[in-house]
Amino acid sequence: MKAIDAEFCVIGSMLMSDQYFYGGISLLREDDFATQDIRKIFTHLKSEFTAGKPYEQILVDFPSDIEEIASHSVEYAALSEKMFKAAVRKVIENAKRRKELQIASMLANFEISREEALAALSELDRDRTERGGRVEQVLQRWLEKYEEVLSPEFSPGISTGSIEIDQVFTYRKELSLICARPSIGKTMTALKLLYNQAQMGIKVQFFSLELTEDEVMTRLISIHTREPLRNIVYGWTDFEKVLSAADEIRTLPIYIEPGPLTLPQIKAKIYEIKPDIVYIDYIQKVSQHGSNYRSRKDFLDAVSGELLEIAKTECPIVALAQLNRGARTGRDEPTIEHIKETGNFEQDASNILLLHRNLKETPDVLQVRIAKCRVNAANKEIAIVFKNGIPEFTSPLTGNAFSVGSDEYNDIEF
Secondary structure, rough: OOOOHHHHHHHHHHHHOHHHHHHHHHHHHHHHOHHHHHHHHHHHHHHHHOOOOHHHHHHHOOOHHHHHHHHHHHOOOOOOHHHHHHHHHHHHHHHHHHHHHHHHHHHHHOOOOOOHHHHHHOOOOOOOOOOOOOOHHHHHHHHHHHHHOOOOOOOOOOOOOHHHHHHHOEOOEEEEEHHHHHHHHHHHHHHHHHHHHHHHOOEEEEEEOOHHHHHHHHHHHHHHHOOHHHHHOOOOOHHHHHHHHHHHHOOOOOOEEOOOHHHHHHHHHHHHHHOOEEEEOOOOOOOOOOOOOOOOOOOHHHHHHHHHHHHHHHEEEEEEEEEOOOOOOOOOOOOOEOOOOOOHHHHOOOOEEEEEEOOOOOOOOEEEEEEOOOOOOEEEEEEEEEEEEEEEOOOOOOOOOOOOOOOOOOOOOO
C-alpha cells in the first residue's frame, strides 16, 4: 500500500465507520498525514470530536472546502478491520520516518543538541498503543497478548540478578525501587544485582548520579574479586587479581553513565543505548531542569511519573531511593513512609525493596524486605550475607548459594 493510499484509506474508513473513526482519533495525530488536504480533514474531525460532538453530527457539519476530497476518500475505505489497522500502521511508520529525517536535519544544522535530538526521537513512539474501548475489544487484545504467555519461548521477565528475589518477582516493563538509608549498601546491592544480570547477557545501563565512573568501577572490581572495597582503593589487592577481574568485566554488557544528569538527558541516553534494564543511583539526585516546579517534591513527583512512562514503553527501570533519617541504625527497620521528599514513588513503583542492616548486632546480614509487589504477596523478607561490604545474592547463572546459615535470618517461605 502506497503512502498516499494509506492516508486516503484511513480517512475514508473513519468517515464510513464510527469504530474506525474512534480508532483513528485515538492513535493518530494531525502531523502524521503528509497530504495537506487529508491532514486538513483529520484536523477538522479531531477538532469536532474534542468539542464533544457525536459522530453522526461530525459527518453532517462538514466544511465545503474539504467536502469534495472527503467524499473521494470514502472510495478508499477499508473492507476489513485488518486492512484499516494496516493502513494506520503505514501512516504512523511514514510519519515517523519523516520526523526522524527532520530531527536529523535540525541536528546537522546545529538547531538542537544531541541530547535534545535523542529525547525527541524517544517521544516518537509515545501514545501509539491502542487502549480502552468495549470490553470485547479489550479482551481480544488481552487474549492476543496471552497467547504469547503460553508460548514455549515466553519469558516472564528479566531476572533480578538474585535467585532469592526471582522467586517473588522478575522485572517487567515497570518501575521498581531499591530503598535504604545512607551507608546501608544500596549502591553495592544494585551493582551486585546488575553484575549478575550482565553475566547472564542482560544489557544493563547504570546511571550513577552520586559516584564518579572511577568509583563505580572500583566497586565492580571489588564485587568480582570479593575483596573489601578498601583493599581495592588502597592498592592492597594483588595487581594480577585486579587485571584478571578487569579482563572479565570489560566483556560485560554494562553501560555506566556518570552524573550530574537531568531527566531529558537520562531519557536521551536510554534511547541511544536501548538497554534491557536501567538502574538510576539515586532518584533524588536527578538534576532539576526548568523552573515550572513549586518545590523539590513537585519536581521529584514529576520525575517518578516520567520514569514510570519510560519503563512502560522502553524497558524496566530500577531506581534507588534514599530513606530519610527516621530509619536509623540499630534496631529501627525502614518503612515505605521513610522514602525521602516524595510520596509518588510509592504509588508509581510496582516493586519496592527496603534494605536494612542492624549495624550494632548483625552488620554482616542484609535484610531485604519486599515491601510492595504487584504480582505476588508483599512483606516477605530475605536475609543475605553481607561479607566484605558485598551482598552475596545467589546468581541465577551460577547457582552458587550464600546462605546465612541460621534459621533466624532465613524465615521466608516460597
